[in-house]
Amino acid sequence: MNITEQLHETAARVAGKPAYYFMDQATTYGELDGAVTKFADGLHKLGVSKGDHVALLLGNSPHFIIGMYGALRAGATVIPINPIYTPDEIGYILNNGDVKVVLALDLLVPLLEKMNPMLPNVEHMVICETEQDKGEADISKLSIYSKMKSFTSMVASGDLSFNGQAVDEEDTAVILYTSGTTGKPKGAMLTHKNLYSNAKDVGDYLKITEEDRVVTTLPMFHVFCLTVVLNAPLMRGGTLLVVPKFSPQEIFRLVKKYEATVFAGVPTMYNFLQQFPDGNPEDFKSLRLSISGGASLPVALLKAFEQKFNVFVSEGYGLSEASPVTTFNPLDRPRKPGSIGRNIQNVENKVVNEMGEEVPIGEVGELIVRGPNVMKGYYKLPEESVATLKNGWLYTGDLARMDEEGYFYIVDRKKEMIIVGGYNVYPREVEEVLFAHPDVVEAAVIGVPDPNQGEVVQAFVVKKNDSLTEADVLTYCREHLAKYKVPKNIEFIDELPKNTTGKILRRSLKAQVLQN
Template sequence: MPAVPDPSDRSTDLPPGGPGLPPGGPGLPHTIPDLLAATAARCPERPVLRLDGQVLSFADLEARSARTAHWLAGLGVEPGDRVAVLLPNVPEFAVLYYGILRAGAVVVPMNPLLKTREIEHCLADAGAAVLLAWHAGAEHAVEGARRTGTRLVAVEPAALAATLADQPAGPPRTGRRGAADTAVILYTSGTTGAPKGAELTHRNIVCNVRAGVRVLGLVEGDVIFGGLPLFHSFGQVIGLNCAVSVGACVTLVPRFDPLAALSVIQRDRVSVFLGVPTMYTLMLTHPQRAGYDVSSLRVCLGGGAPMPPEVLRGFEADFGCVVLEGYGLSESSPLACANRSDRERVAGTIGIPIEGVRMRIVDESGAEVPDGTVGEVVIQGHNVMKGYWRRPDTTARTVRDGWLYTGDLGTRDERGDFRIVDRRKDLIIRGGFNVYPREVEDVLYEHPAVAEATVIGVPHPVHGQEVAAAVVLREGASATPEEIRGFVRERVAPYKYPRLVWTVDALPKGPTGKILKREVVVPEGS
């Protein structure tokens, strides 16, 4: 039964249209390929993708995606089939992505750094008909496809261009899908077991694009930094698809590096930056930062993990732009909540839900808790996934009565702003007291010698868990673990400060640059 709307909710239904998007009515795009077709008709010669000197226009992308659809049909791909894509951030990703969707198939994006057994799992679980894998370093893709009996096609730019040139340029006769059909299956990181495929529909993504455009104020001609992986929901939906919907350009960066990022911002006059906190930290603290002109930046959106307030404030001051914090997950398409540039922002908060989405903070029974009380973040709206692919039991545990239970702990204040405290699984319970790693990490980032930090719980015979911190020092800075521990001890309650502190050269990170707590190695004897 649908939930009864709560008049106290601080969100609204998503109105039709928006900046850079067609108004409501019969012409409103309903599927992801419709977004591309509409913009290609409006501004065909405008660039949509750039990779160094290589530039692809909207007309190019539209034509090549149509040819891709014909090519895939010739390979035997039928509407509803799953087609896996294992590519880095290159223009060919977008060509294949929109071509698969135009063929009526489902895109299964995969991290090109996956190893054989991980590729095998995703291919087998999705029942992929074809795997399109980047030609360089494809040995794991070859073996994964062999084990599952999946047809493998190596993607090499010149060969793909020649293949597509032989295909018809007109729209495919079959393959048209509806808004409720599955468009993409995104495999989660698998922190709680084998990766699960989150099914996102065309409507999920199109509505998220419309909301993302509003949050960022995107307009035709904007240049978006494309350093987030396109196989990931953040880079794919809020980067690529939002750009396609308004006539903006994504300047691609296959592998993030702070100096390369600063160079691209200067060279291409990037106006919109999308990134995870690590990216902001590395650019802000880089010793050569002052040598680059970043005056083109207008607005940035941070996601993937909470951004330390010191980093946010420092970035805004140094780069002269607005930094918005957003929140979401693959299962929410991904954007669910974000700050707004036209609304007072408080560092450390994630603002209010996007249009058409409701969020609540609930206790273990699912009852909403008072403002200021920590509870689980739950989400309801057009962005909630269709479900986990072929996992009805897991879906039923995660989506209850239309509400997506995120597993994240948060609060809501009297203004309606939400704040993420931590992942429920990252919560540290020391001697019966709850310690939220995010709170301790924010203090660590205030230390002038600390560039990056992460806080984890380690087993303790008396307290159950002990608070521990791994720290990366700024280049040229020095501080002992004892000094850092004392710094935090002066600023938090006695049960919160980390008794164990050690320095490392680097912290383990995932494909988006998000710190992976589960891979942090505690020094022996600690």
Template sequence: MLNLSVVLEDSARECPDRTALVLGDLRMSYALVDSLACQVAHLLASQGIGRGDTVALACPNLPYFPFVYYGILKAGAAVVPLNVLLQPQEIAYHLRDSGATTLFCFEGTADLPLGERGLAGFREATGGTDGFFLLPATPMATESGIEGVPTLWAALAGRPGEFETARTGPDDTAVILYTSGTTGRPKGAELSHQNMLMNAIVSDEMFPRAGEDVFLATLPLFHSFGQTVIMNVGFRRRAALALVPRFEPGAALALMRQEKVTLFAGVPTMYWALLTAVRAGGEVPPTLRTAVSGGASLPVEVLKDVERTFGVTVLEGYGLSETSPVASFNQPGRPTKAGTVGTPIWGVEMRLVDADWKTVPGEGPGEIAIRGHNIMKGYRGRPEATAEVMRDGWFRTGDIATRDADGYYSIVDRAKDMIIRGGFNVYPREVEEVLMTHEAVSLAAVVGVPHESLGEEVKAYVIRTPGATVTEPELVAWCRDAMAAFKYPRVVEFRDGFPMTASGKILKRELR
């Protein structure tokens, strides 16, 4: 038996009274989080959900996320974390594709009506409301205000705080993380209990310890980076997680000082924002011991500035949803090299390959291929897509890199045309396909263009249908309603034609 929920259960058994979660004035102990997770498991078991089933969770960084997440695992089911910015039709797609007939969904706010979107998507996917549980914005609320839809607290009432965790196997699916790669609709990367647990253990052992650690949980927990490096590592370490539902640099700095944060993990744009906040008068937290960067390449000048300003070494790493996610890291005990993503973590191999999977000798460049305990089982229900990227246990990432004489890897280009906007992956083809459903759009090409704070912004080049008069603001507004907030293009440029290859492919490099 192996179940990822052991990272919570072991800590609750050994340190029941230690603080696990912090949100404002709220403090939740490990024992309480584990008890709530057990109640969630009982709820699911009462619905007939167990080993082999999938359950979706749409929630920002709030206490709900960890205890529902581990409750799903305790029941034996796999968690399908959903990006909180998804629109109803996107939620419906993820539910149908993953086979999830149960959704725990945060109510949301006026600015982010996640509950409404989640319920609309759930109804579209399942035809009803059975299996939809609202995580209310008002703490402990038992009335949801939506007829026929229970709140989580109402559903948990009277359920026991102990549960015998399902006897899942190491290769059973624990989490399904959705990623588009670079083509087509999002694919669900199936990660096993062993994948996720080994990645948490190895990552935990790499990070320096500071006695009773406090992690700033500002990376979205629905994303693989935050899920493994912050939540699973933090819970295994028996750290306190200071939850940040929405990153705001000034508030984050203040919280780091207030809660005596020892570990911060973020994407490059977060580091850039923290530096800006310090220059605007924010105070540097004196307790910070470990700074981890991932999700995109951290500009060397920003890295050096962070190290000077915060007095810590920034440890940069690399990984993907398909690799649980950590694959390489600038590891303590070895020299760190700015501008690199370090060396493969324990138990993981990396090499550079060409288009035919042949090893590229020397420094490269070549495409990174990875093999080890962190590699996904495959894409759910997509054997052909899985076969395209996996061979003999090796997973090819699509990312181009070089490798120096000491074995340190440096990313030189991302897979094809993927855009990273503020740490979120945006896949141009998915945006293009939505754009093409607009009656005034004849052809669309989406690229990433440089942006000072986000790293990249999404830009769409559009050829209008003959006679169409749609304007840029009108098309941007339409996209805002059709796509998640991190995906839709903020900039539209109309063209009469696109540069093309002889075979008719759009030359995006000439559009950037």
């Protein structure tokens, strides 16, 4: 079984039920499955064969859902790409990923035209039409005109009798390029088994049913949304409430109008919802579950959100290389604030030292993972694959500890640990303290070189109250942190740099400091 076969089975069972709402328009499972088959047939007619690579340069939309499931049904390998990446970033992934077909919004046609000389291997560009005015430009004069195909026309002319391509569970279904925090992005190859098993296990763990209506505002090109918010609900006949772009006002409207039952977001989204002045707790009364992932959720924010909206927030953990989920806080027992939870079924996590030996309970080490969700390796990077996959275990690069009840706690990224005079300082620990200050909106901590200590802690703070001073924050830190963990200085900024999933980019802050 794979996710596109499962969609077909679900559609046979609940054909008339809404699979998703987009711009307040419903599309049923029967309609979705039909569009997927017809688009798969369209790709087949373009010459897409089993194992060919199809890239999605799309945001949250029906185009993404139909495009991904259709490409998989055609036997292709899907490469989702953030559509707001720079031309260089997009070009690198398209070329490194040996992409044959690109699906892109019509708004990106000028970008594709500009990039065309860089993309000799791209044979077809399937353009997804929007309602926006495109002007009077004559597209027939574009150099990419001969490559361009209409998404709408492909679906309209596709054959519903197309049976798709048979695939093996170990065939690569998706290649997810990491965000490149340690250099050039690496393509994590996820098999059909990886995707199916993790979506099934997450659906089981979160008890997702046909009655669930899931707010889909996380970016679909990111693995968190792909598995937890897209594949798992569609596998079980749930309904997606597709949000093209995150907006607190729109989230409150959708949850209230459609009586949404599940919300999934990253910490930045929770922060915006918590501080939204018109946020009415009554609007969230239908939610049975809120999920947080993508980055560590500050405990102070978690408690404030739950107290204000009376909604249970379950924090989990995952990474692209694990499809992505490995842990979640259980729903049938008390949640532990600050914890990423326990093993989900069929997935095992443990904390090890530099020799790969499991450390005692409570001690910090590297988190490693194994299970049917773990990738087969990095695309065209055999040495990186061997370094990351050892004896069946995926080495995450994250520092963690486990308590006596099997709950895990992320301490920080291994590469972002700060060493002050020989003492380990974990940025998250300092950020938790800063976040707890009543006049702090957001905070991030990095290590900067120091001639005496090797490194010292530097904090960046977005403040809620203009009267807040550096002295105020440092005094607060000294009350809650050991002396060597207290930031050397505090820099107030208007906004912290983030990627499209809302994760704070500490490396950007570090680069900024080192340049000055």
